[in-house]
Amino acid sequence: MGLDAVHRYAMIPPGKLLRPLLVLHAALTVGGELGAVLPAAVGIEGAHVGSLLHDDIIDRDTQRRGRAAVHTEFGPAQAVVAGNALFFSWFATLSECRRLGVPADRVERAMAVQAEAGVAICRGAFDELAMRGDLELGVGAYVAMARAKTAVLLAAACRVGAILGGGDAPTTELLGDFGDHLGICFQIRDDVLPYDPIAARAMGKPSDSDVRNRRPTLPVLIAHRRADPESRAALRHALLDETEPELALCRIRAVLERTGALDTAHAMADDHARRARELLTRLPATAHVAHVRALALLTRPAH
Amino acid sequence: MGLDAVHRYAMIPPGKLLRPLLVLHAALTVGGELGAVLPAAVGIEGAHVGSLLHDDIIDRDTQRRGRAAVHTEFGPAQAVVAGNALFFSWFATLSECRRLGVPADRVERAMAVQAEAGVAICRGAFDELAMRGDLELGVGAYVAMARAKTAVLLAAACRVGAILGGGDAPTTELLGDFGDHLGICFQIRDDVLPYDPIAARAMGKPSDSDVRNRRPTLPVLIAHRRADPESRAALRHALLDETEPELALCRIRAVLERTGALDTAHAMADDHARRARELLTRLPATAHVAHVRALALLTRPAH
Secondary structure, three states: OOHHHHHHHHHOOOOOOHHHHHHHHHHHHOOOOHHHHHHHHHHHHHHHHHHHHHHHHHOOOOEEOOEEOHHHHHOHHHHHHHHHHHHHHHHHHHHHHHHOOOOHHHHHHHHHHHHHHHHHHHHHHHHHHHHOOOOOOOHHHHHHHHHHHHHHHHHHHHHHHHHHOOOOHHHHHHHHHHHHHHHHHHHHHHHHHHHOHHHHHOOOOOOOHHHHOOOOOHHHHHHHHHOOHHHHHHHHHHHHOOOOHHHHHHHHHHHHHHHOHHHHHHHHHHHHHHHHHHHHHOOOOOHHHHHHHHHHHOOOOOO | OOHHHHHHHHHOOOOOOHHHHHHHHHHHHOOOOHHHHHHHHHHHHHHHHHHHHHHHHHOOOOEEOOEEOHHHHHOHHHHHHHHHHHHHHHHHHHHHHHHOOOOHHHHHHHHHHHHHHHHHHHHHHHHHHHHOOOOOOOHHHHHHHHHHHHHHHHHHHHHHHHHHOOOOHHHHHHHHHHHHHHHHHHHHHHHHHHHOHHHHHOOOOOOOHHHHOOOOOHHHHHHHHHOOHHHHHHHHHHHHOOOOHHHHHHHHHHHHHHHOHHHHHHHHHHHHHHHHHHHHHOOOOOHHHHHHHHHHHOOOOOO
């Protein structure tokens, strides 16, 4: 079983392909050519999947996209190495863009964005490990965590697409900020999912991952701040001490409902979605902008 | 404990700094400026250390450079993430070179070399996992493994230095080939070490790693090919079945001595060292070439 087979397993069937779509739409928005940017779009999906391979090892998640996780299927050492290969391939795809005619200075700037994003994501992942079990975490620290976990890569997708497509600095920054708000919105929705019984069933990955990893996600943090001492103790006990994840989820859900934390979390996500859409209105109204706007609609709550 | 502290622990005190030296000497050899290339030299040491962090997890090695390995000191999840951050930083250092005045097209070509090397190293590491315990492995497969494990990064160091320093294509390739031979030579010497009791004691890392990981290294492969059926069975048993590493090492050493495998392995290493030195003689005789030649001398057997 070779490395290519592992990559094929990890990447096909694909997920939503949100990051490649953002690369391509950003490039088209600034008047770039789709063909020459395509490798970078493939590359960022690889980097995303690579990070999932490592996350699943770290979180001991054995399911991903409705199938066995890569480390479960092929072994943890194999999954670490396969993830690394995808990180390096992300940069190799930029030289393919160069061969397809993208000027060297654009490739160099896209590389800088990718490298900076990669380091920021690692920094966030590292800090997140220390924040596990911390229910006193402020909303600011949560947003920083959500940014590193999701928004940094979405913003990088937009920036890389805009840079490779030949966009000017203000438009590149605007699209990057769009990706940032989109990413925070997505991460909040994702953090709410395990506590929404109907949505959780359709996830294709274990909904007890956050609880098993004692992850202080936004709804839990909001509920903890609002709850009376009794509910607060129940929440703390469920997240930190309860060894049966299903029971822990059930008890946390009860406190979230009592405190209205899910609605508040969704309202915060809505706010980031609104700001993402607002940014797009500042762009010239072309068909490509319409596509990017359509993506922003994905950030509406599923229910 | 933040990510920077882990990186500081992993990188200071440093190892031999061979890869940074190769970057700098290659840049100086082609007439490049040291200052502008310095970030890339730091970056490749980071990438090397990052790969060691992951290797130590995969090989369950708990010691490195005479101290606790990073995953032992800070945790395996932390070590995986810290390694990844160093991989991304490797590319971030190239944009620092750009800021220091290296032209974008050189940075882009250096990025391509780094990305290609990274993928090749991962491919080799992945294949190596499948080769563990395989005593029938041919010398060709071993050299391919040694190349991915060590020579690819040494060759990349030379190529990156030459490219950033403004070297022409033939000189860049020549220096790359030099790094390739140097790397294979180094890997063979490294593979011989655990079976040399005096050298093994000065290693600063566990000398039983190859045995514990059932790694078919060059001396063992040569001995296996040469040994009579009885010694061959002893070798196989020691590498594959013996659970006490010290005893396994002792038994393997006996077969290596009987078959003269260590001398043959050293002769192969000498041959690569000779070819590396020969390549350097084709370069103009400047002081910088003299430095690179001095490095080649490092490849002589320690005893």
